[in-house]
Amino acid sequence: MELLTRTIEAIKPLDHEAIGRVQSRLDNLTKPPGSLGVLEDIVLALAGITGRQPSAPLRKTHILMAGDHGVAACGVSAYPPEVTPQMVLNFANGGAAINVLARHAGVELLLVDVGVASDLPDLPGLLKRKVAYGTANLAEGPALTREQATAALEVGIEVANDCVRRGAELLGTGEMGIGNTTPSTAILAALSGKPVREIVGRGTGLDDQRLELKIKAIEKGLKINRPDPEDGLDVLAKLGGLEIAGLAGLILAGAAARVPVMIDGFISAAAACIAAKLNPQCRQYMIASHLSEEPGHRVMLEMLGLRPMLTMRMRLGEGTGAVLGMTLVDAAVKILNEMATFGEAGVAESLQ
Known part of the structure; x- marks a missing residue:
């Protein structure tokens, strides 16, 4: 019971700062914001869970x-x-x-x-x-x-x-x-x-x-x-x-x-x-x-x-x-890391 209790008590909230950093990168990739749907949701979830930007396919x-x-x-x-x-x-x-x-x-x-x-x-x-x-x-x-x-x-x-x-x-x-x-x-x-x-x-x-x-x-x-x-x-x-x-x-x-x-x-x-x-x-x-x-x-x-x-x-x-x-x-992790940003690709961003 001690291990179960200790594990339950060790669970903490997501890292919202890491989510923000990954969201910023997603928004700068050469695509309309949110246009990759669930693939974007996945990397945001990974960021919040792990506290970092996923940089390679996970083991x-x-x-x-x-x-x-x-x-x-x-x-x-x-x-x-x-x-x-x-x-x-x-x-x-x-x-x-x-x-x-x-x-x-x-x-x-x-x-x-x-x-x-x-x-x-x-x-x-x-x-x-x-x-x-x-x-x-x-x-x-x-x-x-x-x-x-x-x-x-x-x-x-x-x-x-x-x-x-x-x-x-x-x-x-x-x-x-x-x-x-x-x-x-x-x-x-x-x-x-x-x-x-x-x-x-x-x-x-x-x-x-x-x-x-x-x-x-x-x-x-x-x-x-x-x-x-x-x-x-x-x-x-x-x-x-x-x-x-x-x-x-x-x-x-x-x-x-x-x-x-x-x-x-x-x-x-x-x-x-x-x-x-x-x-x-x-x-x-x-x-x-x-x-x-x-x-x-x-x-x-x-x-x-x-x-x-x-x-x-x-x-x-x-x-x-x-x-x-x-x-x-x-696939989602590869999109995040291998897709070019607007600046890298020389593509004009949308009009605000």
Whole structure:
């Protein structure tokens, strides 16, 4: 708990002087003011987060947290729980979508077992930081104890801190866990007060029958557990997700270290909502990569005050949208540093 408390307390406001300096350069580049839209927003955010003008493509590390969910026993997923460890093996062997996109974007990929319900072999790029063998079934009681939730948050903090020590300048959030759109939806319902049927999605492609099972499991879990929406740790513990907790810790650690965090889709946004409940200032350190097809994702981004850069009808998870978003950060930094100013190019500025 000490590490979590220390991290939460270390998060400070953005550096507005640095933002001003970068805004001045942007306004002197050979373009109408603001005409590059989100690309300009990105470098302004980087300046405020880091306190300096980004001068080269950032060193990028994407962290994929894996964990299982007891609520999968309620038939809330189109896939069996055995797929979680099988996909971790696929990630380690380089065969998943996230591997392809990470290679494309020049992003280091780090895998973390924070709660897979089986023992994994030693694998390249895999950190074994298991807090528990999956969560309990949220439809029958708390998914995690408060102590387990704290431990998983601190795994995320420790992993992020180590990445930063090794030179990471941009962190990405990704996850794997069969059934994890169910606790994510439950977290959103608890924090927003919205009806489950209004925000629930089909996850990996549920038919109508399984969708009803998912809705009933979430509604039952909310009724039984009565999570306190003002207590982020209570919501996290009762509704669960060890990988969600790990990602929330990662986000908090990034903010404390003044390192931007690229948020992926629905499950990552659930983690972001928990992190923001623990310290609202961490929202300023997040960059939203894309808008997921999950209906609740838009609600989460609105709660966080974030605008997604991409809308690509994606709903895979793993952090695929986050890694694509990192390529736009590279583009934005290059624009800032490689584009000529009006004076350098000998181009007349607009009439005032």
